[in-house]
Amino acid sequence: MLALEKVLTNNATIYRREARLMGNKFEISVVGNDPIWAVERINNAISEINRVEKLLSTFSEDSEVNTINRNAGIKPVKVSAEIFRLIDRSLQISELTYGAFDITYYATDKTVEQHDASVLTYTKISYKDVVLDAKATTVFLKEKAMRIGFAANSKGYAADRAKYIMQLEGVSHGVINAGGDLLTWGLQPDMEPWTVATADPRQEAQPFADLEISNMAIATSVNTEKYITINDKKSRAGKAANGFTVSGIKSVSIISPTAEFADAMATPVMTIGVNAGIYLINQLNQIGCVIIDDRNRVYPSKGITIA
CATH class of the missing domain: 1.10.3980.10 (ApbE-like superfamily)
Incomplete structure (x- = not known):
């Protein structure tokens, strides 16, 4: 059994466990008072993620x-x-x-x-x-x-399904970190909203670390090369195509009610550029984005305030 980490915040308890799933490191956190109950809920979430991986597999002949x-x-x-x-x-x-x-x-x-x-x-x-x-x-x-193939949105869909299963079983507050993409619901143990940094302390250096994401998902796509191949597995999308310049954008983070949608949208917004990307996101309800260019300038969509 994987180790379960217990984190105390203002006398409340977060139980966390890491697992290698779908080729990514997942960290599942639930707020509760009973470690046995927390283990069972996390186990069931992991089972659901494994089910989704099998469902969407292109390696299984009978899928x-x-x-x-x-x-x-x-x-x-x-x-x-x-x-x-x-x-x-x-x-x-x-x-x-x-x-x-x-x-x-x-x-x-x-x-x-x-x-x-x-x-x-x-x-x-x-x-x-x-x-x-x-x-x-x-x-x-x-x-x-x-x-x-579902290389682009399978991870987000699996996170959504795991959250759904845990909510059915009474988990009112939690976080799923799917390879750095975050899905949260409820509140922290101190009844404060989840922020990017509290959901994933490794992102506390981000300019939007204090952004509230309770009951939302945030997925980030990072431009690590001058040219990016659109929709390949590395850039988290599903279709190979010719590369073209996206220098000027360092990263795109999409905020959405579902991890599936956030996961699917991050790379496409990067490929269409800052102005077109912000314009597109601003047309959508309950969706936001934060774009960082190669000079570390931050471009939030409407409704998002960066301190």
Whole structure:
């Protein structure tokens, strides 16, 4: 069993545990008075994250995602309501970001080559080539070389699901740190709102460390190179594409009611630049962002005050 850390704040208790999940370091924190109860709640959250990882896996032959991919260009595939809704939300984010976020990608595996080498000449696939039938709950990829994957938003979705499970079991206050992306609900033990720094002390040097994020999620995408490849796994999105300049932006943090949406939006906002990114976020309800440029200037969206 993984070690459970107990943190006391004003006579209240936070129980924290770290675990390696979905290829990332997760830290799950719950506020409570009973360590046995806390262990059980965290165990159930970890089980749910593992379930989501298996659900969205492209490595398991019998996964729904693999079944969809195997039938690309062949026939629609009936899927569970959960997978259908996740794909539907992903396509809506693609529309919102004009394709900067896209769960589709272009397959170059030997299976496709052997099946029909001609399909590899088709390079303009996108989210627009995914056909959903809500009545039949089917998903159809129009082109044989198409694949879908959830590298961009799977971590956030898993965090949302873990939070949901814990809330059902009576956890009224907590934090999920999914590789530096934070999802909070309720309050700290001293009844103060969660801030970026209190949810993750390692981020106390951020210019927005005091930003209140209770009952919200915040996900950050960092530009570590002069050129970024849009939607690859490193930049936390799902579709490989040609790199183009995003120098000028150092990082983008998205604040949203769900970790799934925050996780999906961080890199697309980075790719479209400061002005367009702020404009886009300002059109959305209950969504905020903080952009930091390469001169460490901070650009918050409306409704966000940086001290």
